[in-house]
Amino acid sequence: MPELPEVETVRRGLAARMTGRRIVAVEQRAPALRLPFPEGFAERLAGRRVLGLRRRAKYILVDLDDGWVMLMHLGMSGRIVMTDAGDAVGGAPPAPGPHDHLILGLEDGLRVVFNDARRFGVVTLARAETLADHPLLAALGPEPLNPGFDGVLLAARLAGRRTAIKAALLDQRRIAGVGNIYASEALFRARLSPRRKAATIRGARADRLALALRAVLAEAVEAGGSSLRDYVQASGELGYFQHRFAVYDRAGAPCPRCGAGAPIRRIVQGARATFFCPRCQR
């Protein structure tokens, strides 16, 4: 499911309710997702207070009061949804769903459920003081929404790459947080062909792409992300940025920039679908 905007939306929703609260119950209902849960995971988490929630790339980082951090990645189909004790029917908590792999009970009856049908997600623990060196985080590229992200930085990250720019944008070691939807959308906004060699994105082209990435990601965060199949916000509400896609999943539709004469095309790059306008993206 989730790229940077969806993960950031979930993080915000969780932070508003979890920050400062103690985790009083932990129910781990699967031995592993894409990676095994850590040894003694439920016991290590129970009783901890949540200091705050951060995001790095597509990871949600939950800072705990014992110097550990819970890392959560949603993979393709993961979702994290909160419910209140007040939502329960007859006072009993709802029965777990078939893919509810982790259920946290917090003070005041807040329940946080991690659900992931395909189990491509990850939940693990890391030490706070060495967080940046954790194997899942160490190689990640810069955050496109951070203040220093501009065309110069983007060009430096793409220098020497002979692969197509679309594939390079999906490589989390180059730039963090961009996924299949927003790569196509940003390239459309920057009027750049997804097939262009990554190393040719410098100068004015890099400026355009850096701005396009920041704009589309920020707008999608504002819209609460894009709900296609699995994704919902932590509150259970849908995102609505999918109504503003210019090209993603719009093969055959007229290009919103150059009109009915140039339909959006779908091609496959690196076994993943890419959408673009062959007329106005060069």
Add this chain to the structure above:
DNA sequence: CTCGTCCCCTGGGAGC
């Protein structure tokens, strides 16, 4: 190193 391909897994929709 870097690049492309395949695979992990389940569910939903299209087509027959």
Add this chain to the structure above:
DNA sequence: TGCTCCCAGGGGACGA
């Protein structure tokens, strides 16, 4: 209605 096939917001293990 029911089957088969294809596809899906990610990412990592391979082999060339």
